[in-house]
Amino acid sequence: MRKELKGNLGLFLVCAEITKRNLIALPTSRNTKGIDLIILDDETNRSVGLQVKCSDRNEYPVINSYWDNYKKEIQRKIISPFVFVDISDISNINNPKYFILSREETINVLTEVIEQYIARYLQKKNQTRDEVIRERKKAGKKKDVWVIKQELIKKYEGKWDTVLNILKKKSLTSGCT
Secondary structure, three states: OOHHHHHHHHHHHHHHHHHHOOOEEEEOOOOOOOOOEEEEEOOOOEEEEEEEEEEOOOEEEEEEEOHHHHHHHHHHHOOOOEEEEEOOOHHHOOOOEEEEEOHHHHHHHHHHHHHHHHHHHHHHHOOOHHHHHHHHHHOOOOOEEEEEEHHHOHHHEOOOHHHHHHHHHHHHHOOOO
């Protein structure tokens, strides 16, 4: 399946799950950075944005960045909760797996992934981070694509309350986002 079709499939599967929970799911235009879907509670007029990532490979590309600015890029690009949709069992497409993480949980998992990768790389090369950054810049290296593997987010499977609780908290403290 083509990448863009997987993305659409994941988005509409999440829309269906949100609708089952008596909430309104509003997909954004595909050029909206950081938010693929807005969930609206029409009783309270409160909303929350979601980022959706869909994969058939048990891993999800999340962001790309250079080594020297990945923390800044994470803060800039991870602006909402994430729903990771596993469609690796395409024969059972009516029962995909959903992994739902708050913004903070996504940031924490991704930061850990990047820091572990960098530590292994530095150990293998027997270099410091600064040496590697200078070397990579000099070589004109492209940004690294940072991926979250499904095994790291297993504990978040089916945790729809993560998003629903965010919506409830907003209804107690603030207006529509």
